[in-house]
Amino acid sequence: MNVYAPILVLGIIAAAFAVLSVGIAPFTGPKRYNRAKLDSYECGIEPTPQPAGGGRVSVKYFITAMLFIVFDIEIIFLYPFAVAFDQLGWFGLIEMVIFIGTVFVAYAYVWRRGGLEWD
Amino acid sequence: MTALTGAVLAQNALSAADLPQIGAPAIEYGTLSPVLAITATALIGVLVEAGAPRRARFGLQSAVAIVGILAALAATVWVSIHDLGKVSFEGTDLLARGKTVAEGALVVDGPTVFLWGLLLVFALVSMLMFAERGLEGGLSGFTGQAAVAPGGAGEREATMAGIEHTEIFPLAMFALLGMMVFPASNDLLTMFVALEVLSLPLYLLCGLARRRRLLSQEAAVKYFLLGAFSSAFFLYGIALVYGYSGSFTLAAIDTAVSNQIAGQNLLLAGMALISVGLLFKVSAVPFQAWTPDVYQGAPTAVTAFMAAGTKVAAFGALLRVFFVGFGGAQWDWRPLMMIVAVLTMVVGAVVLIRQTDVKRMLAYSAIAHSGFILTAFAGAYEGSAGTATITSVSAVMFYLAVYGFSTIGAFAIATLVRDGGGEVGHLARWAGLGRESPVLAGVFALFMLSFAGIPLTAGFMGKWTVFSAAWSGYAWPLVVAGVLTSAVAAYFYVRVIVLMFFADPEGDGPTVAVPSVMTSAVIAVTAAVTIVLGIVPGPVLDLAQNAGTFVR
Numbered sequence: 001m002n003v004y005a006p007i008l009v010l011g012i013i014a015a016a017f018a019v020l021s022v023g024i025a026p027f028t029g030p031k032r033y034n035r036a037k038l039d040s041y042e043c044g045i046e047p048t049p050q051p052a053g054g055g056r057v058s059v060k061y062f063i064t065a066m067l068f069i070v071f072d073i074e075i076i077f078l079y080p081f082a083v084a085f086d087q088l089g090w091f092g093l094i095e096m097v098i099f100i101g102t103v104f105v106a107y108a109y110v111w112r113r114g115g116l117e118w119d
Numbered sequence: 120m121t122a123l124t125g126a127v128l129a130q131n132a133l134s135a136a137d138l139p140q141i142g143a144p145a146i147e148y149g150t151l152s153p154v155l156a157i158t159a160t161a162l163i164g165v166l167v168e169a170g171a172p173r174r175a176r177f178g179l180q181s182a183v184a185i186v187g188i189l190a191a192l193a194a195t196v197w198v199s200i201h202d203l204g205k206v207s208f209e210g211t212d213l214l215a216r217g218k219t220v221a222e223g224a225l226v227v228d229g230p231t232v233f234l235w236g237l238l239l240v241f242a243l244v245s246m247l248m249f250a251e252r253g254l255e256g257g258l259s260g261f262t263g264q265a266a267v268a269p270g271g272a273g274e275r276e277a278t279m280a281g282i283e284h285t286e287i288f289p290l291a292m293f294a295l296l297g298m299m300v301f302p303a304s305n306d307l308l309t310m311f312v313a314l315e316v317l318s319l320p321l322y323l324l325c326g327l328a329r330r331r332r333l334l335s336q337e338a339a340v341k342y343f344l345l346g347a348f349s350s351a352f353f354l355y356g357i358a359l360v361y362g363y364s365g366s367f368t369l370a371a372i373d374t375a376v377s378n379q380i381a382g383q384n385l386l387l388a389g390m391a392l393i394s395v396g397l398l399f400k401v402s403a404v405p406f407q408a409w410t411p412d413v414y415q416g417a418p419t420a421v422t423a424f425m426a427a428g429t430k431v432a433a434f435g436a437l438l439r440v441f442f443v444g445f446g447g448a449q450w451d452w453r454p455l456m457m458i459v460a461v462l463t464m465v466v467g468a469v470v471l472i473r474q475t476d477v478k479r480m481l482a483y484s485a486i487a488h489s490g491f492i493l494t495a496f497a498g499a500y501e502g503s504a505g506t507a508t509i510t511s512v513s514a515v516m517f518y519l520a521v522y523g524f525s526t527i528g529a530f531a532i533a534t535l536v537r538d539g540g541g542e543v544g545h546l547a548r549w550a551g552l553g554r555e556s557p558v559l560a561g562v563f564a565l566f567m568l569s570f571a572g573i574p575l576t577a578g579f580m581g582k583w584t585v586f587s588a589a590w591s592g593y594a595w596p597l598v599v600a601g602v603l604t605s606a607v608a609a610y611f612y613v614r615v616i617v618l619m620f621f622a623d624p625e626g627d628g629p630t631v632a633v634p635s636v637m638t639s640a641v642i643a644v645t646a647a648v649t650i651v652l653g654i655v656p657g658p659v660l661d662l663a664q665n666a667g668t669f670v671r
Binding site for chain 2: 084087088089091092102105106108109111112113
């Protein structure tokens with residue numbers, strides 16, 4: 001078990017740090033509220049108007065989520081490629097260009113068919 | 120402590136030295152060219168969708184799909200010459216020829232190439248049906264705008280404006296890609312990915328019918344939910360088999376199974392779950408419930424594509440997994456598969472008798488035919504050197520060829536018998552079709568005779584090959600059951616013929632629409648193949664025989 005002891009210690013330190021900083025923030029931080037701060041957070045853009053009662057999410061988010069998957073898949077493959085970049089050489093580079101090209105085919109479709117327009 | 124660390128590392132078969140070594144994989148682009156051609160076709164289709172003006176899209180898309188399939192067919196022929204070696208046309212050749220490619224993810228061997236050819240031809244014929252625009256007043260048989268409510272104002276507007284979904288072609292190409300990779304997979308994970316790639320576009324295509332859209336959407340939802348369930352079963356089975364054998368590759372699983380490296384429980388459970396996933400796709404009883412609803416609701420062109428293509432792909436994968444991966448455990452799975460085969464034949468044939476809708480009738484016919492193919496599979500006859508008897512693999516492949524052509528042809532005819540509300544589904548309305556259009560009714564009768572397995576049609580040769588393979592594998596009870604259920608089913612098929620030619624039409628009788636050259640070509644080709652394979656089956660049977668066995 002000794003091999004894993006440092007990992008355990010690191011885990012405990014990380015958890016303690018997270019709990020401590022979240023726990024201490026309400027007591028030490030300044031509290032100056034304004035309208036923007038109380039709005040729901042949507043990646044920095046203006047919040048989408050919602051119908052009265054509020055419970056429903058616009059179907060437009062569906063396309064956003066689908067588009068997210070396109071880039072999600074891309075990064076899943078890009079990351080290991082970046083790690084082994086020098087060993088894969090030209091083969092890896094050319095294959096990745098082809099791969100990104102095919103990903104952008106999906107992106108081009110979404111763009112041309114108006115998937116990026118909000119209204 | 121160091122000894123312990125060393126033991127841990129050795130157990131994981133990873134040492135610090137070989138961790139960062141990631142070499143470039145070898146990809147055999149030439150051998151994979153048919154698959155790559157279809158991938159490129161699908162991607163070009165998406166780009167056309169993004170770039171081409173609306174008016175030009177339909178023609179452009181169908182042209183891209185057809186040219187792409189033809190290119191892939193040419194590539195398949197090239198691969199068969201280049202990679203499979205010399206084919207001897209003398210007797211049975213049990214050599215496994217071909218090789219594993221893409222770092223062992225896929226295997227291109229005789230059966231793979233034969234099934235690729237079959238899939239591409241079926242896809243080509245189906246694309247002609249997809250491209251048919253003569254039956255709905257210049258529009259395709261697919262809905263104009265899938266996103267608007269059925270029967271609403273939006274639908275009428277889309278029809279008036281002549282809007283069409285041309286995404287059907289790239290979607291079909293992606294499905295075809297999955298179908299081609301599915302039986303060629305050499306490891307279970309690749310197979311699962313291929314299963315999803317082939318299924319997802321089909322779920323979508325099923326919901327796109329122009330007429331009876333609610334029924335079509337119902338079919339899509341049912342197919343999707345049940346398909347997702349079966350995929351989950353399949354995946355769970357893969358996990359259990361991995362737990363047993365420690366590998367996804369079929370060859371490694373075979374080694375583990377043959378050497379019985381552990382208790383059998385994990386293996387048996389895994390095999391059962393994997394077979395659920397695969398038997399669902401071939402619509403074998405008791406996993407057949409989706410078939411009639413989906414076949415009936417889906418646009419008829421999609422039904423034809425799906426009925427022929429999915430069956431080819433799924434049977435190819437079923438054979439590969441069970442013959443290559445689980446071959447050592449065949450005394451565990453064969454009895455079960457025999458029960459499934461008998462059940463499938465009996466349920467298919469008996470329920471068939473009660474059908475009143477043409478497309479549901481063809482669906483139950485598909486189920487019964489799955490049962491016939493399963494007899495050869497459960498017979499598991501792998502041939503013996505020097506004899507010219509038909510092996511299970513070649514029997515199944517030949518039957519798939521025969522069945523695919525007849526079924527696409529039958530569905531093509533089903534698109535032509537129409538009234539004001541679209542295709543006429545109810546069989547009673549088909550009464551007197553022989554007077555309205557003797558040629559069409561005659562061709563449909565030919566397909567019915569082929570389904571029934573009457574001599575001089577392709578269906579007879581198909582049944583003869585699968586039963587003889589089952590017989591060689593000492594599965595004679597299956598052959599008896601097969602012949603009996605064939606007789607039961609034949610009664611129904613003959614009744615359809617009698618109905619078309621000798622019954623009085625209801626009211627004005629059915630109308631036979633005049634199709635464009637597309638559907639006419641489909642019917643002509645499929646009918647010709649059904650006759651030719653019945654009279655001179657030799658060349659295709661030789662091809663299936665010479666495809667040899669699976670590369671392990």
